[in-house]
Amino acid sequence: MESSLEEIEFLALSANRVDVLRLLSEGRYTRRELSETTGASQATLGRILGDFDERSWVRRDGSEYVATATGRLVSAGFTDLQEIVETERTLRDIVDFLPTESLSFDLRRLSNATITTPSQTRPNAPLQRLLELLEEAEDVRTVSHAFNEQTLSIVRERTKAGEQTFEGVFSRRAIEALTDESELRRRLESLLEADRAAVRITDDDVPLAVMIVDDVVYLLLRDAQGILRASVDVDDDHVRSWAKETIADYWEESTRLEPESLGPE
Template identity: 30%
Template sequence: MSAPFEAASYLFRSERRVRVLELLAGEPRTPGELAAETDASEKTVRRALGRFEEFGWVRRTGRHYEVTEPGRAVADRAHNLLGTVDAAATLCPVARWLPDSFDVDVGDLADVRVTVPETADTAAPARRMVEVIAEAKTVRAVAFAVAPGAIEATRHSDRADLVLTPEAVTFVADDPELRPQFRTMLAAGWGVRRFDGDLAYNLVVADETVMVGLVNESGAPSGLVESTDEGVREWADEQFEHYHDRAEPLDPERFSE
């Protein structure tokens, strides 16, 4: 076993060891303080600190231990790696349905949330999407399907810009409850356009939150991916502009009585 691999293996075999190094990256601490903050015995903490000293990650200054610059780098990378593993595990149930254009670094998705349909609650992804939209002041969306309650939730935002496929437009225009809601949105000057092309997912940007509604091979909802990561927002902005620029303004007469 190489020295770097041995050091990494030692660190990652214990969540408390990672936590000790992260705490020291914040500020110097005594073994007693570290023991209290990690819920470990002081003996265990001292043993870990001894190994960290061997690796050159920490040094002792009186009663305290402080992290070295190499140790700080290890702490940062350890945090990022664990975040990547956690995000990958969260995305695993829906990863195969993510669009090919979703080229976001998984390591940046520390806050990613995935809502999947359950046997007893197949509408969970759609309901979660509506919950987020209802709290947003601005909404942008590209959609081939309209979730129950989504139009009503969007109508209460300060501004909305929507790009809908012909199927979604027809669904709204033929629904006696949704049609007047849509007329109100159009009368308020909100942007609604029609995209005559293929769309394999629903995209919603509600304030700072990006939501990607996925479907499986049969076209059934397979999950909702949700994140506020800057990289995801940049991707979502690009996708929205791509479809928006290729869409045509919607004729308001389509939603007349």
């Protein structure tokens, strides 16, 4: 009797086997329909269906074939494995920078995410991706350990113009970094005066930088030295629910930042 690893290898070594089992798990097909859908020859299908019959993964019903309960189980498990491996390949180069302790959703939700990394010609590509989204956004919410000059400038301009609403929770260190520079301090004060902006500050540790830009969830990823390594943006209901809940939790535990609380220049 073959081991489970040998059975996995048997299925994985043939894309046709994977496709046929998936199709038969979803419905009934004749051999001709399977051939037309998969592009496999009748001879190949004969071998595949024979192998599947030996394993009790499929059964024949008249001229049609359909997966058994265990065939559907194998197909579903293999599909899950494929999704996991595809996600791992997507995240492989950035996994060391993901705030995984704070991510309570299934990482497979990031399998279709847009990942932007710096290059020699575009060292600020991750940040530029965010700025492009911000320039068109109508609603922005965030919690972050940093508040950079470019982001501040865009949300300030758009909220003052009535084109965007902005709610942000930032670490005290992020705010102090802005108030240390007179020009950035003036821009922050201007943002705090905007009717469509609300900024809060927290003394708690903020281990991530997450932003909801309209319906898109955006993560800025930095290494231990604070160097920007990548950005991840995804439009996914589960990730969006996590982001909303995360921002709301920090919002509850933070205090409103008022212009007068910034102290003297």
